[in-house]
Every structure is written in structure tokens, then in C-alpha cells.
Amino acid sequence: MSLQIQMIGTGSAFAKRYYNNNALVYAHGFTLLIDCGVTAPRALYELNIPSPQIDAILITHIHADHVGGLEELAFQSQYVHRHRMKLLLPSTLIGPLWDHSLKGGLENKAEGFHSLNDYFEVVPLEPGTPYPLHPDLTLELLPTEHIPGKPSYAILMNEKLYYSSDSRFDAERLKEMSARGVKEIWHDCQLQGKGMVHAALDELMSLPESIQRITRLMHYGDNMTDYIGCTGSMQFIEQHRKYSF
Numbered sequence: 001m002s003l004q005i006q007m008i009g010t011g012s013a014f015a016k017r018y019y020n021n022n023a024l025v026y027a028h029g030f031t032l033l034i035d036c037g038v039t040a041p042r043a044l045y046e047l048n049i050p051s052p053q054i055d056a057i058l059i060t061h062i063h064a065d066h067v068g069g070l071e072e073l074a075f076q077s078q079y080v081h082r083h084r085m086k087l088l089l090p091s092t093l094i095g096p097l098w099d100h101s102l103k104g105g106l107e108n109k110a111e112g113f114h115s116l117n118d119y120f121e122v123v124p125l126e127p128g129t130p131y132p133l134h135p136d137l138t139l140e141l142l143p144t145e146h147i148p149g150k151p152s153y154a155i156l157m158n159e160k161l162y163y164s165s166d167s168r169f170d171a172e173r174l175k176e177m178s179a180r181g182v183k184e185i186w187h188d189c190q191l192q193g194k195g196m197v198h199a200a201l202d203e204l205m206s207l208p209e210s211i212q213r214i215t216r217l218m219h220y221g222d223n224m225t226d227y228i229g230c231t232g233s234m235q236f237i238e239q240h241r242k243y244s245f
């Protein structure tokens with residue numbers, strides 16, 4: 001059961017040299033997009049991946065670097081491809097995603113479009129439950145601390161890859177994942193300063209070497225290259241490179 005994962009972007013919310021931190025996961029014959037930020041439509045275009053090639057989109061939380069490209073995909077699905085994409089959504093995000101992010105652009109009273117379901121095939125997910133999406137891909141959501149009062153989720157894929165999405169540093173969670181046998185931890189990383197809503201590099205550097213060795217860093221700022229060689233045993237994830245796990 002070998003999977004591939006490719007970041008279509010690895011940048012922080014404010015990065016300009018890197019696209020938004022969104023990922024494609026390739027199982028055999030099944031492609032999952034994890035988050036769809038403002039830059040995702042352009043990133044997919046440059047990788048020559050039209051949206052009908054994507055079998056499902058999973059959303060981790062409703063910041064624009066994770067959902068800001070959904071309006072374009074919804075309109076393209078409705079008016080160009082005439083195919084409703086599958087949208088895997090933690091159930092806590094269904095209301096906020098429509099009411100607070102997408103309704104302004106997508107509501108169309110004349111056409112009778114009043115909800116996410118008018119554009120997407122919405123599949124609600126609950127944390128703590130393994131979902132077999134494909135014979136080669138099972139995923140589980142784990143709630144994370146990111147912004148107080150705003151639900152956000154990490155993703156555990158095939159019990160092998162822990163993908164933090166946006167999360168504050170949570171050493172206990174990472175130790176738990178390591179004890180559970182994960183082979184890779186992909187973590188957001190704020191390079192400078194104290195981690196207020198993301199894990200700071202300094203915090204991640206406090207992890208035991210055994211955990212650092214399996215940790216790769218993503219969601220970084222434009223000055224990432226200044227930090228190459230300064231990240232302990234952790235390595236930066238490269239935008240567009242395909243990793244097998």
C-alpha cells in the first residue's frame with residue numbers, strides 16, 4: 001500500500017514565493033486534495049491537473065489559505081465541468097464554511113443555489129473515526145489547537161503520516177503519534193518568533209531527536225532558505241516534489 005503526497009504549495013498564509021500549504025495525495029486511481037487555498041487554482045493549473053482529475057477535497061479549517069480557492073472550483077464545477085466535486089468536511093465546518101466563507105459569492109437565489117450541496121457532494125466527517133476512502137487510503141481527523149474557538153483538524157493517513165495542517169505546538173500529540181507508530185510527521189512551522197497560532201521552529205527543535213528525524217516542515221515563510229541547516233534533524237518539505245509513504 002504505497003501512496004504519494006505532493007504539496008501544491010508549502011507557504012505560510014503570507015508567503016509570496018511559495019503557494020498556500022495545500023496537498024495532493026495519490027492513491028492508485030484516487031486523488032485527494034487537502035485544502036484549497038486562494039492560490040490552489042493557479043497551482044493546479046501549473047501542475048496541469050484539471051479539477052475533474054481530483055476525486056475529493058478535504059478541508060481542515062476555514063482560513064483563506066485553506067479554503068479561498070473553493071469558490072472558483074465550485075463555479076468551474078457548476079458552469080464548465082458540470083460535475084459536483086466530492087467535499088469531505090469535518091461536520092463542525094459545514095455551517096461556517098458556507099455562512100462565513102462561501103455564501104457571499106456562491107449564493108444565487110435566481111438559480112436556487114442556497115447551500116454547499118448545490119455545488120459539492122458534501123460528505124461530513126467526524127474526528128476519531130477512520131474513513132477508508134479507497135482500498136489504499138484510510139484517514140482519520142484529529143482536532144488541533146490553532147485559533148481559540150475555531151475548529152481545525154490534523155489528518156492521520158494510513159496510520160503512517162500525521163499531517164498537522166495548521167496547529168500550535170503540541171508535544172504530547174506528536175509523542176502520541178510517534179508511540180502509535182507513525183513513520184512521518186508533516187508539521188506547519190513558523191520560522192521566527194513565538195508560536196502563537198502555529199508551531200514555532202524553536203518549539204519543534206525541543207522535540208526528542210527520534211521524533212525530529214521523522215518530522216518534515218511545511219507552511220513556512222519566504223525566508224525558508226535562510227534556515228536550511230538550522231532545523232535540527234528536521235527537513236523542509238519541497239513544493240511539488242512527490243514523496244512516497
Ligand SMILES: O=c1ccn([C@@H]2O[C@@H]3COP(=O)(O)O[C@H]3[C@H]2O)c(=O)[nH]1
Pocket residue numbers: 012013014063064065147166196197
Ligand atoms: O489569531 C491570529 C489569527 C491569524 N493570524 C495570522 O493570520 C493567518 C491566517 O492563516 P494561517 O492560520 O495560516 O496563519 C495565520 C497567521 O499568520 C495570527 O497570527 N493570529
Ligand SMILES: [Zn+2]
Pocket residue numbers: 012013021063065066166219
Ligand atoms: Zn494556514
Ligand SMILES: [Zn+2]
Pocket residue numbers: 061063146166
Ligand atoms: Zn490557519
